[in-house]
Every structure is written in structure tokens, then in C-alpha cells.
Amino acid sequence: MDFPSIKRGRLKTLQVNLGYKCNQSCLHCHVNASPFRTEMMNPKNISLIPKVINSYAIETLDITGGAPEMHPLFKELVNEACKLGVKIIDRCNLTILDEPGYQDLPEYLAKAKVSIIASLPCYEEENVNKQRGKDVFRKSINVLRILNKLGYGKNDETLSLDLVYNPIGAFLPPPQESLEKEYKYILKERYGIEFNNLLVLTNMPINRFSNYLQKEGKLNSYQSMLESNHNSKNLESVMCKSTLSVDWQGNLFDCDFNQQLGVKSNLFPRTLRDLSQGNILMQGKEITVDSHCFGCTAGNGSSCGGSLT
Numbered sequence: 001m002d003f004p005s006i007k008r009g010r011l012k013t014l015q016v017n018l019g020y021k022c023n024q025s026c027l028h029c030h031v032n033a034s035p036f037r038t039e040m041m042n043p044k045n046i047s048l049i050p051k052v053i054n055s056y057a058i059e060t061l062d063i064t065g066g067a068p069e070m071h072p073l074f075k076e077l078v079n080e081a082c083k084l085g086v087k088i089i090d091r092c093n094l095t096i097l098d099e100p101g102y103q104d105l106p107e108y109l110a111k112a113k114v115s116i117i118a119s120l121p122c123y124e125e126e127n128v129n130k131q132r133g134k135d136v137f138r139k140s141i142n143v144l145r146i147l148n149k150l151g152y153g154k155n156d157e158t159l160s161l162d163l164v165y166n167p168i169g170a171f172l173p174p175p176q177e178s179l180e181k182e183y184k185y186i187l188k189e190r191y192g193i194e195f196n197n198l199l200v201l202t203n204m205p206i207n208r209f210s211n212y213l214q215k216e217g218k219l220n221s222y223q224s225m226l227e228s229n230h231n232s233k234n235l236e237s238v239m240c241k242s243t244l245s246v247d248w249q250g251n252l253f254d255c256d257f258n259q260q261l262g263v264k265s266n267l268f269p270r271t272l273r274d275l276s277q278g279n280i281l282m283q284g285k286e287i288t289v290d291s292h293c294f295g296c297t298a299g300n301g302s303s304c305g306g307s308l309t
Contacts, residue, residue, distance in 0.1 A: 014243075174200070
């Protein structure tokens with residue numbers, strides 16, 4: 001089955017991967033991040049990001065990794081973006097905020113009004129540790145409590161705390177709304193934790209998760225499941241229509257998943273440097289698609305902002 005043709009809308013979000021270094025090595029990680037990765041964006045490309053945001057009236061800077069907080073210029077980038085008045089998202093694995101050398105970050109993020117999107121693939125300790133590593137659940141809960149004390153996940157709309165759910169295995173996630181209610185009830189009752197929204201994501205059959213599926217003999221059946229559950233209504237709101245993805249070297253891609261697969265965009269510009277040269281029209285241009293794109297349109301749909309329907 002060929003994925004349908006789709007075209008870009010107005011560019012609203014710049015999603016920047018600062019590098020693949022991370023304090024964790026999660027089973028489902030589509031960027032193969034780990035403590036042993038050394039790739040990090042250089043200062044020159046970091047300096048171009050505010051210029052691009054300003055030139056294209058971009059509304060949201062979405063910072064990801066790895067653990068993006070491990071980049072030495074993470075705070076400098078956030079400070080510059082704050083001056084431009086854009087929404088800033090930190091895609092956080094939670095545990096990094098309690099590592100030596102990073103324990104000041106919760107207060108810093110709160111002061112800068114940075115929105116946090118944090119991975120917590122289950123509310124059961126055993127399942128989280130199985131997917132993300134030994135003792136990750138306990139550390140995540142401790143950090144969530146710290147964030148709550150700072151006002152995250154409460155009534156202050158400027159301190160948004162969203163959690164991310166990924167299925168443990170080779171199946172589609174359940175409906176987002178019902179699972180969110182379950183998460184909120186259990187995390188509040190057991191741990192006194194509050195958060196704003198649950199973002200339900202489908203695991204993409206690429207990199208580390210693809211390798212896992214292949215070892216289990218489930219890669220082909222998983223891909224078939226995604227294709228058979230394709231929902232054409234989701235094509236209207238897939239993230240690639242309004243988001244541009246930047247890798248740690250400053251190259252541009254239609255989405256984070258294409259970036260990880262090295263699937264080049266049909267677009268010019270090709271790099272942050274190209275993009276910074278002037279206001280280049282991208283709206284209406286064809287988006288590069290492939291079989292993994294069915295992961296975004298299957299069932300209720302999936303994007304960096306959760307379900308699409």
C-alpha cells in the first residue's frame with residue numbers, strides 16, 4: 001500500500017534535535033539515543049535558530065534529543081527564544097532533571113515558562129522499567145512531584161506539563177481520552193501527581209523499535225496492522241503539514257521520523273543556514289512520505305501532540 005500524497009501548510013513549529021546524547025537507552029527510542037552518543041548541534045547552528053524563528057513568525061520551538069537538556073547551550077537557546085515570545089517545548093525524559101549537574105533545571109524551566117512534554121509510557125512501575133530501564137519509574141515520579149511543587153500541571157496555563165504514552169509492544173495505543181482519565185486518577189491517587197494532558201503516540205517501526213520487532217518476528221505484521229488501520233481523516237492534521245524538523249547537523253526534514261531514517265525532504269531549503277537566508281515559501285510543497293508514515297495515520301492517529309482524532 002502506497003502512502004497518500006500530502007502537502008505542506010503554513011509553518012508553525014520548528015522542531016530541533018540538539019543531539020542524541022541521553023542518560024537513558026529506551027527500548028522504543030526511534031533516535032537510538034543513549035549515554036554513549038556524542039552527536040550534538042554546533043554553536044553556529046544554535047545561533048541560527050532564533051533568526052529562523054523571527055524570519056518565519058514561527059509560533060513554537062519544540063526542543064528534543066536525546067535528552068536536549070544535556071546540550072551545553074540548552075539554556076542559551078531557551079533564553080534567546082524567550083526574548084522572541086514564542087512557545088517553547090522541552091521534550092524531557094524526566095530523570096535527567098534529577099541527575100547531578102541538572103538539578104537546577106526544574107526551577108529554570110519554570111521561570112522561563114517552558115512547556116514540558118515528558119515520557120511516562122505507563123503508570124505501572126514494572127512496565128516503565130521494562131521499556132526504559134531499571135529504577136526509571138521511581139525517579140520519574142520524584143521529578144514529577146518536584147515539577148508539581150513548582151506549579152507545573154496545575155492551574156497555571158503557562159506551566160504546562162503533558163505526559164506521553166507509548167505502547168509496550170506491537171499494537172496500537174488505546175483511545176487518548178479514556179486513557180488520560182485513567183492516568184490522572186491513578187497518578188493522583190497513588191502518588192499525588194497532577195498533569196495537564198496525556199499524549200498518546202504510536203510506536204514507529206524504525207530504528208531501535210524496528211530492530212526489536214524484527215527479532216520478535218513481528219515487523220511485517222506490525223506494518224500490515226498500521227496499513228490496515230489507516231484513517232484518511234488523519235491526513236488533514238498530521239504534524240508534518242505545519243512542522244519542520246531539524247537534525248543536530250542543521251539539516252531539514254519533513255518530520256522527526258524522516259530525519260532518523262535519513263529520508264531527505266523535497267524542499268528547498270535543505271539546511272538551517274539556507275532557511276536563515278530569507279523568507280522562503282514552503283506552503284503547498286509536496287511532503288516526502290514512505291511506509292512508516294502509516295504510523296501517524298493508523299487508528300486515532302499519532303503526532304508529537306498526541307492523537308489526531
